Amino acid sequence: MKNKINSLFDYRNCATLTFINFWFAIFVDSIFAYKNFKITHPETIVYLIVTNVSFVAFLIATIKKSKATNKTKKSLSIKNIFNRYYPLIVLLGIIIVLAGINYRNVAVYDAHLYYGAYVKAFELFEQNIRTAIGSFILWGHVFVGTALFLAPIETLMMGEMYGVYIGNTILFCVTLVILYKLLEEYFAKPNKFFIAFIAGAFAFMPYSFNLVTYFSPDFYLELYLVWLMYAYKKDNQLMVSFIGFLLCFTKDTGAFVYGFFMLSTYAFECFSRHKHTGFKWWKFKNMPFGKFALWLIPAGLYGICFFEKPKYQLQVFSGGGMLTFGINPYDIKLQVMQSFVFGFRWLIIAIAVVALIVYIIKKSTKKYERVTNIEYAPLLYSNIATSLLLTLMLSVFTLSHCPRYTNPLNVAYAMILGVSLSVIFYNLDVLKNIVALFMSIIMLGQVYYTIDPAIRKNCTYINTGCHKVFNIGNLNGNVEKFSYDLLGDYYVYNNEYSLYSDLMRKVLKHINPKKNIKISVFDLYYYEMHIAGVQYPINWDVKHKRQTYAENENTINVSAYSVDLQAGVDSTPKKVYLVVPARRDATEALKTYSSIGYELVDTYVASNQYGNVILYTFNKL
Incomplete structure (x- = not known):
């Protein structure tokens, strides 16, 4: 019995449990500190004790196991690390710099819905299981999984959006490192430049990098899918289960991605001619019952939460009202275009077709050599299967047509691109690297301008x-x-899409308001400019000259409404600020305000590389 316990709680499992419990503990502790260490609920003390004691207990066990198994640190030289990974380090540096530039972006559109609800969740959370789930249900999606990582930073700068952006940047960079390590083992002849270029293409694929500064649960699904692949190939089933929890409890789609991937991966391994060590789990040789049990834990918890969610949900807004089921030719066509065409995905598929032709020719002439390690083949197949199943699901279960729903497909596209170029340019590393670099560059170009x-x-x-x-x-x-x-x-x-984050900041800086202000938007639903928010208020920080969700002594309230000349114009304000988008003609508006006793005192054009608006300021005569 003692030997079984020791085998269950070996060094790696203890280290994994320490890692998992650390995030639960810091999640609870950071919010406890944010609430000024107040006991907001009778369960708070129990919650704090359980999470922190579990973390400390597994940390102690890990240290003891480390000493018992003679786990020693490998001597790491900064010079050696740089020499081995400098292409990856350069890529991470580019990511961090470009992301930092975008930190000024404001959470708008559905990012506004998610971020506004996310900030509200900290107010509602009472340090117990019920409110941990109920508070962090953001527009119908249980988000407590990713909140484990983001909450500690958010509590330091609540409502400023920086917490999410910094957290996203860290998670994104960690994912690129994991992907790099995975591809190193995936390819039979790894090339550090080629792998870095494939990682770069992945980073700048559709709905990846640009979502670092756009708060959406979809962003995290591709990240966790990469983590899941690596944990699975390392046969760390505890980590697989935890990542399954992250997927299931970040967005409902994540539960499908988790289920599709695990089932397809295991199916491909079962039918593989080579038995993989993944069939063994602790002492269960060739009997994956223990593995299945761990896999099913997040799925079971998600199932319970899914059916009980209405009882726990503390924020009532939900986007689920747009969900439809059925076969609609237009919906299917659009979904196919989003999944397989837009964002240069068509180019990756074209490269894959060429690679398939080359492969068939080489096979027929018996000149083919494997470009990947055979035990990693199921990862590619299962990613393709997951992508097809997810596309099928999105085609028949239509929840609007947001393109970022296809975000998890990027993992398959990165692997397909790497394999295809390796087949086409076998033993031609220079050409292979050039094409991979070219793909990274055009993906980066597409991030900033629509060149597809x-x-x-x-x-x-x-x-x-x-x-x-x-x-x-x-x-x-x-x-x-x-x-x-x-x-x-x-x-x-x-x-x-971020053009208005910059334009509205310029407009408000030009006005330089010191007290609450109302902005009029001419002949356009004010939702587009998102100057004041919709369901949640976006305020103006008069000290730092920026928009924010925070409310403090430096912020004032901004409100916005649409002006429709046919519906009539309000003539009571002493001062009117009218914002006119570029595609609207303000001639009639200027005449109307002049006719009801207003004088035009200022005209200001706010512009950037993506567009412009005109601000007209009127005073009542």
């Missing part, structure tokens, strides 16, 4: 003055639904 011809040809767009912003949630010729003339969620596939 497939998007420009097939999608509707909005003229923002000096630029066109394309809507990849709406195809040309669609008049059935979602064809409104409004920049919003469907435009969040690269950084172009």
